[in-house]
Amino acid sequence: MDLFDVYSIMDIEPVRGQGCCVYDKAGNEYLDLYGGHAVISIGHSHPTYIKRITEQLQRLAFYSNSVQIPLQNELAERLGRLSGYDDYHLFLCNSGAEANENAIKLASFHNGRRKVLSFARSFHGRTHSAVTVTDNPGICAPVNNRDHVVFARLNDIEAVQSALEKGDISSVIIEGIQGLAGIYCPDPEFLQALQNLCDRTGTALILDEVQSGCGRSGKFFAHQYAGIRPDIITTAKGMGNGFPVAGVLISPRFEAHPGMLGTTFGGNHLACAASIAVLEVMEQEHLIENALATGNYLMAQLKSIPQIKEVRGRGLMIGLDFGTPAAPLRSKLIEKYRVFTGASSDKNVMRLLPALSLTKAQADAFLTALAEAMMNV
Numbered sequence: 538m539d540l541f542d543v544y545s546i547m548d549i550e551p552v553r554g555q556g557c558c559v560y561d562k563a564g565n566e567y568l569d570l571y572g573g574h575a576v577i578s579i580g581h582s583h584p585t586y587i588k589r590i591t592e593q594l595q596r597l598a599f600y601s602n603s604v605q606i607p608l609q610n611e612l613a614e615r616l617g618r619l620s621g622y623d624d625y626h627l628f629l630c631n632s633g634a635e636a637n638e639n640a641i642k643l644a645s646f647h648n649g650r651r652k653v654l655s656f657a658r659s660f661h662g663r664t665h666s667a668v669t670v671t672d673n674p675g676i677c678a679p680v681n682n683r684d685h686v687v688f689a690r691l692n693d694i695e696a697v698q699s700a701l702e703k704g705d706i707s708s709v710i711i712e713g714i715q716g717l718a719g720i721y722c723p724d725p726e727f728l729q730a731l732q733n734l735c736d737r738t739g740t741a742l743i744l745d746e747v748q749s750g751c752g753r754s755g756k757f758f759a760h761q762y763a764g765i766r767p768d769i770i771t772t773a774k775g776m777g778n779g780f781p782v783a784g785v786l787i788s789p790r791f792e793a794h795p796g797m798l799g800t801t802f803g804g805n806h807l808a809c810a811a812s813i814a815v816l817e818v819m820e821q822e823h824l825i826e827n828a829l830a831t832g833n834y835l836m837a838q839l840k841s842i843p844q845i846k847e848v849r850g851r852g853l854m855i856g857l858d859f860g861t862p863a864a865p866l867r868s869k870l871i872e873k874y875r876v877f878t879g880a881s882s883d884k885n886v887m888r889l890l891p892a893l894s895l896t897k898a899q900a901d902a903f904l905t906a907l908a909e910a911m912m913n914v
């Protein structure tokens with residue numbers, strides 16, 4: 538059987554990873570400024586991560602959500618404490634799209650409305666509700682009817698206000714930082730006004746922190762730069778450092794009842810062990826602080842490079858807008874300098890999404906490679 542051919546893939550096969558680097562079969566080292574699409578948070582093959590997952594695997598890999606799984610409570614306790622949301626409730630699932638799917642559904646259960654407001658250039662995943670609120674008709678099939686979705690421009694509070702004041706919008710979904718679009722941060726004042734409008738109109742505010750969460754922005758969640766407390770927050774990617782796991786953080790004003798949401802694999806023993814290891818390492822090694830410091834350093838250096846039109850982002854979620862297609866430079870970086878970087882839906886933007894443990898020396902190594910690659914591209 539052949540694979541269903543849906544991905545554009547590079548001719549590289551990483552077989553091993555350590556920290557912010559991966560290695561191919563020939564033993565070549567690659568500096569990973571892409572983090573496997575913002576997934577690697579504490580670094581590849583961290584010993585604590587390996588130990589926790591291995592020990593759990595030797596005890597019990599899986600049992601369904603019909604039994605006691607204290608690891609889920611331990612994860613919820615740690616996540617609540619580290620994120621500042623210890624009064625929220627946690628629903629565990631398996632992917633970013635699934636987390637958003639459940640968030641949108643929960644909001645609709647809660648207020649009985651069916652419309653959703655989303656933003657231009659957004660990406661929220663590929664399952665039904667998630668893809669309908671994604672600003673890309675090209676990945677919606679005819680079955681993904683979008684007549685319940687309204688799109689507004691990011692930071693356009695008047696547009697949001699006129700839509701919300703009709704009183705029929707169930708939820709507003711917004712990325713903490715727009716990732717795939719090419720790293721666009723919502724203005725803090727916009728997020729504050731958005732929260733007020735949502736509160737006033739009985740609309741649930743959903744913060745999609747799938748890419749920008751788990752410390753990547755230099756705060757646990759990117760929306761915390763605006764000091765807001767959304768009704769629902771979704772998280773995935775960095776949460777499991779590569780183990781598929783996602784979470785929906787739910788304000789205490791939402792009431793749960795048995796059967797309301799559910800999933801077979803969500804919150805399984807291995808996923809919990811992986812996520813607990815991530816939070817433990819993040820705390821012990823001060824990785825959120827490191828993401829902020831190293832990110833600030835890297836962005837300051839990048840801003841002094843004249844060929845880069847704009848540097849956007851927070852922490853270690855950085856977009857470099859070259860004003861011309863970034864693909865040739867990305868190819869040069871991977872082929873000649875063995876540096877992974879990320880693309881974006883804007884062909885002029887390169888994304889940097891490394892592990893939060895990136896050191897200043899590694900940032901410097903990237904800057905040197907980038908400077909040389911720019912001269913030779």
Ligand SMILES: Cc1ncc(COP(=O)(O)O)c(C=O)c1O
Binds near residue numbers: 633635712716747774
């Ligand atoms: C902001 C955001 N939301 C949702 C998703 C979907 O996550 P997943 O691919 O785990 O379903 C992504 C994935 O890139 C994302 O960046």
